[in-house]
Amino acid sequence: MTESRIYYLLSRYADKEIGKEELLELKELVNSSDNSLLGGMFEHLWCNFDYKDGEADKKELDKIYSGIQKKLKRKRVNMFLYRTLRYAAIILIPLLFTLSLYFYQDREKMYQLGQKEITIDVAKGQKAGITLPDGSRVYLNSESSLRYQQSFDYKDRKVDLTGEAFFEVKRDTTKPFIVYTKHLNIEVLGTTFNLYAYEQENTIEMALVSGYVKIETHTVPSEVMYVKSKEKILFDKISGKLHLEKTNTLFETAWMRNELVFRSEQIESVLTKVERKYGVKIHVDGKWIENDRFTGYFYSDHVGDVMEILRMHYKFEYRMKNDEIWIITTTN
Template sequence: MERKTHTLLEKFVRNSITSQEGKELKNSVAKMSNEELARALSDVWENYDTLVTVPDDVGHFMKKLSPTPYSRRPRFLYTFLKIAAAIVIPILLGTQIYFYYSNEKLNSLLNSQLMVQVESGDKTELTLPDGTKVYLNATTSLSYPSDFGLKNRNIYLSGEAYLVVSKDVKKPFYVHTENVNIEVLGTTFNICAYPEQEHVETMLIEGSVKLTTTGNRAHAVVMKPHEKVVYSKLNDSLYISPTSGEFETAWMRGELVFRSTCFSDIMKKLEKRYGMKIEILENKYNLDLFTGSFKEDNIYDVLKILQMHYDFTFKAKDDKIVIKSE
């Protein structure tokens, strides 16, 4: 029975199952326990490189995703569907992994999504099934389908990421954000696309990418290495300029770099970087722009340095920092 179900699952994943075999598989899966199904899927997908493994062994699952100690609190959400009553199994092992089962058709397995969420104050790194390296900045989320690499390569991003994309001319790599889409064949680039910010910035280090906006008036540009494209959400327009990439990738080196930045935007960046809520009681300094860089591990050390430029006091109160202008 188990061997027969295993064979049918292999055929299903490879899209070679017949209609009659599909019915047999549906009936077999309906009789399996959640543990049996997870074990069967793990056995099948372990030998299927383009799919994300869903084992009952958490350690193996984490190894497959390849997150590194670069992050302290990344959170992974994996969704896959089973013909059975809906259950939720939380597993805690430094990283939270949630397996969701719901009463849907078995082929919904391949339409499921894996999501990585990085909290404020953290960064993380992972390797996609095609070998692409992705580095995620704080308060960033990334998702991709469980059949990533089988027919195409699509990821969905909100926040900031640095990507080293594995080359595959037959399967272009697409990064989808709320305002711009990027088509890649094999390259290295940085994209900053936080929903709350007025601009989306893309910087190409090597290779070639095609950037297309998603607004009513679609703009498209093919970027060259060491070019930076800034999309203005307010004006629905693109701006292209040369860059060395040092400023845009400072977060990868653990640096905070500001160029003619207003006080409130500095505080927002500090919130993301250090995972601390900052409340400004009075802001008298927004017209006073700041240029400088920091590599301090402690937010209080940064604030003390900023006090040399701005006249303010600060104190920790109820899990947040309160800033008061003098």
């Protein structure tokens, strides 16, 4: 019924016989009707139209036809875009989600990788030298451990040390090099220094060969001290105090030259360092002079040579088997 009514009104409009009320009705029907239906109807009307008034009528109908064609064209374009975007959304949304998830996971992996800790452990009787990502060199003494994150030198330069190490720090004014120990931190820009920080020792020592160093304790309140070359800092773990003194650094770096140097050290400390250097375990059988202190210098690749010098000094007997040494003290 609606289709035939529209066709009728269009025919009257083309013949210029349509009234005012019919024209309003046609307008409402056209606005509420499907464009493809109007297009087919208008095309049929166009093919069967008899131009009574010549070219003027043709131009008027051309105008109507052109308007409907433009509307249909917009409709087709809109439908094409709608369908294209809908299909694109069906494809792209999962793809974008997958890519977003991939990049998120990739960032997570990179972050986790950067947070991964690298640890260099040196066994008793051994030494090791490593080059850090920034080009700094670290030489580790026996029974020492150095830890740093894989992201080292990306945003900062931080390492943790337990034991003894000699540092040759590459200068970088934008990223201070910080060495963390259990009791204090050492912050430098570019310098060389030796740090002695074994857990079982009551004292931490830092001897500066060259450069400039800032020391900060973990105590509350913290203590800060600045150290220049040829100076040595000592931290007493029991009192929590720092002490500064002069040094030529030969004593502190003796281990790098494969030397053992003792200056008025308790015999227990001497034996601990002998164990550490040569990778042995020393047992003491009998009474020992607890407060006795030893001053001496050893340069040998064989622990037997060191034990002979100590035997002559302290008048004890000893026996060795594999990596173990038993000291038998004599009594007067």
